[in-house]
Amino acid sequence: MIDRLNSLLNIFDVGDIRFFFLVAKKNLRNLITLSLVLSLLIFIISLNQQKKYLSKATIVIEPDDNKIVNIEEVYSVETQSNRINNQMAILKSDEVQEYIVKDKKNSMKFKSLYSETKQNFFQRIFTKPKNMDQGFLKSILTNNFDVKNIPRSDVLELSFVSNNPKISQLALVSIIESYQRYEIDSKIKITNYANQKITERLKELVAQMDIAQKKLSSYKKEQNLVDTGNVKELKIKEIQSISERILEAKKNYQEQQNDLLSIKVADGDIDALLAIKDLRSRDEISNIKASLTANESNIQSLSLIYTDKHPKITQAKDLNDNLITQLKDILDENIQQKAFELSNLDNFIKLSNEELQKSTDELRVIEEKEAGMLKFSREVESSRKLYESFLQRVKETNEAQNLQVSKLKIIENPNLPSSPFSPKPKKNFITAFLISFLSIYGLLYYREMNSSVIKSPEAIDSLNIPQIGILPRVEKLKRGFHILQMFVEDGASSFSEAIRSSRAIIESKYEKNKSYMVTSSNPSEGKTTYAFNLALSLEKSNKVLFIEADIRRPSVLNGFYQFDKEILGLGEIISGSAQLNDAIFKVPGTELDIITSGEKRFDMSDIVTKDQIKKFLDVLKMEYDYVIVDSPPVQPVSDTLILTQASDYNLFVIRSEETRTVSFMSSIKKIQNVGAKINGIVINDLDTSKDSYYSYYYSYSPNYYYHKS
Template sequence: MYDADRKLADGIEAMNIPVKGSNREQPAGGSAYGAADEEGGSFTEFDIAAIYRTLRKHLGVIAGITIGLTALVLVWVFQLTPLYTANAQVLLDRQKMQVVDMQAVMSGLSPDSATVDSEVEILRSRALAGRVVAEFDLTKDPEFNSSLQSPPVFRWLDPRVWAGELISLIEADPRPIDGAMLAQRELNEVIDNFLARLSITRQGMTYVIEIGFQSESQQKAAQLANAVADTYILDQLEAKFDATRQANDWLSRRLGDLRQQVVDSERAVAIYRTQHGLEETNGLTISEQQLSELNAQLILARTDLAEAQAKYDRAKEIRTSGGSIESVADVLQSGTISQLRQKQAELARELANLSAKYGPRHPEIVNAEAQRRDIQRQIGAEIGRIMGSLQNNVSVAKTRVSSLEDSLKQIRGESGVGGQALVQLRQLEREAEANRTVYESFLNRFKETSQQSDFQTPDSRVISKATPPVSPSYPRKGQTAILALVLSAMLGVGVAFLLEHLDNGIQTGRDIEQMLGVPHLVSVPVTPVEKQANGKPMAPPDYLIAKPLSAFSESLRSLRSALQLSNVDNPPKIVLFTSALPSEGKTTTASSFARAAAASGLKVVLVDCDLRHPSVHKIFMGERRPEEGLVELLAERLSLDKVLVKDTKSELDIIPVATGTANPPDVLGSAQMKLLLQRLRDAYDLVVLDSAPVLPVSDSRVLSKLADETVFIVRWNETPRDAVQSALKELRNYDTVIAGVVLAAVDTTVQARYGYGDGGYYYGKYSRYYVN
């Protein structure tokens, strides 16, 4: 704190206490003497240097969060029980051993990804986990049954414990629980804990599945990982055995039904045949056989008829036309004709020989001619007989054809009567045949499945057994420590930027020039705690005299130089000191500035213009209150000489306030005040006015029009930015000439961490140049 506006007993002590905390640092915009840098970018623009300053500013917060959280995590990690992870690998085997060519009841695994993922889920299933839990009796293992565990010392450091307790309270069932339900709940908890330790992962896009299990025991981790793999393969075999056995049972029951259906359907066919006279020989009924035979005979008879008719017609045609009948096949084939022709030929030779010896009337020749004519007659008779035979053959063939046609018509008539019965018979036969086919198919399948029930192979095999791990997999203390350090540091940085964002104070001259748009004149450091001879804290104006080479004294000299350089040709002689709010340090700064100027050899007068809460006299006069002051002087009841108070430690003149007034703005804006300031301008080198704050009252606004320049005081890291902006806006509305802003009560040790570009940084950074 840095202010004499408070009560003297508290104010001077408070002014020497460094202000804790800091605020957001922004990109540089000006020097300690108010020379603004023309740098691009706004206050909110991303700036690496600003980020660095923010981190440096809140280094303590970042370090505290980082160290604290990291230590807390390490305490939690080191009290955890080490867990070991063992891994086994199972291959989904696509190559099947086919001993015999039989289709399996339960098909093997298809090679697609969905199937592999499904097997992964089977390995994660509660049913499989329950079998392993039952096999190893894990309900009696404290590692998996929390009711058998003793709580760890630091169990409440684990957030999961809080969550579990909270869920238990929310889901608590007020109804009484019987023993069976309690045992089931215990079993479910053990299975849940078992599954929490089990990890099932597919190795890329391969058919290999890795089974990992985590346990407090190295041996147990390997044992349970292998147990899961073995149980999974056993489950596949049992599933196949069960499926085959169920298929056999069903086929056996079904075969009995099918066998009876075959017997019934074949009996129905036999009965129907007997009832309708449809007995069969070689697969045909008697009627069908008769029709078939008659059709065959009729075809042969018609063929014979056609052949006989053709022979007869040919012979008849030759005989009618006078041709040689002997060319007819039957004539040529006749033995009698052949013998007669032979005799005729012999007789012709004999007749030729006789004709050579005898005359035509010779008896031998006559006898020979008679024999020749007899033979010719016999040949004609034989040919007539053959023609009659051909004609008779035609008649017989026609009679046979007609007879067969009549018999066929008769049998067809009889068949037409039994045709409907035959259709029904064929339907019954088809049903019997269908039943027989189904029965034989089921019988063959039953024989195959009966053989398969004794030989089954799993679809998976273990390609890598789990072995006891050497080192624990959890907790990974080194990695956890690094992660905790990084995350806590990130959290610390986040908190630092949050604090910077929420901080509404002003810390550097860069803030003043970039946010307020006015020059930063100087940063006045807070004075160290110094005791006077009477044991009371030393006021800043007294510290100025006691420590002329201190950073505090140097800042006031810098302020005077900045005011002089603000207008070299016509330096301000009447300077008004004000602030946005009370307790900003304006009175202390104005008093110290006036005493520093007087100590440099200038003739200076300090006028206390805060008619509502005057405090200048407390700094220079102690507990003694003046009897006359500014109000009496302006009322022309006293002369200037009567009102002036001489500073005992410098050549400074002071016009205090002894009594108040009902209307301070009217008094300060009166013609008498203007005349007084003109007299002081003529009589002194520098007139310093200490006025009331701008926002609460209008005194400073009225008075600023009478001053050459106004120095605005902002308390470091405390004055709200919006209050400063509002106050400066009010002063500008009165056409006030604002020389700049003084950053008061600066903790240079803290500000030295904010970076370059501010006078407070150099006061802290190079403190060896000052005698504090």
């Protein structure tokens, strides 16, 4: 759990969880005291606040039974939402409230309940008496009533807040009843308005029917018509009959023409003429033909018995000749008769066509007259049907007016609150305590994070990092002395003694042939001063190399020592323009070897990696007992993050009253985030004259410093 909280805090770079607990522990008494005071104040205020009671009711307002004209209306969420919003607006409307305000019985109940409501001490002092008029009652209903829609449903939840539970319940009951009255009255108004409009329309229809009937009568009179329906039908039948006669006549005419043509082709040949069906079928011709055939049979029979000159045969032949002559005469008469019939048929067809044209013209006139009459008849019929329809609507609206009911259905009746919902002193007390505790703690934490590390030692304590040195403040340097070589120039000073104490701790706590990187949060916190003086103290009995790794802002090379030749340093080694042996120099007057920053300036993280730096330091550790690396500060540049991963031990310098906790914690987080750690902390520039957290640590006591942890 602690690791998870730490990972969360690492994201925001606001400190360690142990630091949170240490800050809380340090200020626990003040935190609890102030939080309790504020919470008690809130508790007392809550006890003296006006109690509020909440009454609730649940209703549903069914939709009107309107005809659906579009299938999208069935599934439209927007349509349903608009309808519900409209109902909610009506519940809060002035018209619904007017029913309550103007109801004298309801108003008296509200006034009675308000007069029974008890007021607390503050209300009696600071609240002015209010006149319970209609305006005040309406403002109470408006300000304390609320309605909400339960999502994805037609259900509405009503609520009313008051300082009297009975008023809350009464208000909801009155609002529901007023809405029902408003709904029914609105429907009755709409029905009355519809009746009025329908009645006006009926009057208009009656007038239109009268006008249409008059127009129809006038037209019949002008056209001399009574009812053209049967006349038209008879005329149509007459035309059909004439047409049939014409067709039949034309058929006969064609047959007669064909027969006459055949007669012409026969050219007097009796057999050819008898081949014509019409001639052959005539009775007189068929009778003569039969007689002729019988006589010819008789002649043939007589020829078998008698000779040709026999009187019977002669008599039979004479009869045969007479029959043939008679047949020719009859055929000639029939042929003349057919010619006469053909002429008659032609005249008949012409007369029939004239009669058909006349009948057609008469029918057209009848139809034109009928069309005009139908126009006026339709007007009359249309007005009559509209009149009947509106008359039926009047009956329906009259019946609906007597059957009006509200669409509002009560699911849960307004309840009578048994206890106030506000204020809640216990809940307010707990909430105020938590908010006060967290707020005050936040302010204290902000103060601790922005104060110096020395004034707030919890930051150091939370990290469990050992302190390997406390350097006193050097108020004034002797003439000609420099703080960088204080250990050499003023060996009897308290500063030099503090360096010896730190050296003793390092020699006893850490191993030889290791690299030691010294850094700080920001520039000017004394890291170079401590690192160089530590190297000078270790040089007394060890072989030591000091590396000035702050390439961008060197202090040793630029600030103090001046060499009489070209200085090759770490920059040249990294860039490959110089060998290691060419870049190592002796500090004048000592046996301390030094690699300065050199002349080249660049971002170390862009050129080398941690593995290359580590290999470089490993080579130096084979030659030296201690390799002291003076690195850049953590916050401004990224070079330090590479050096911390390559060094064996990392020492962190804090300047008293200068290094802020937030900067210190942020630097530690950065180093930890790259997988490195701080092995020791050095407190620099400590004013030992003040009564501070570290005052009792600082004294000349070698036994303390040489104690192994």
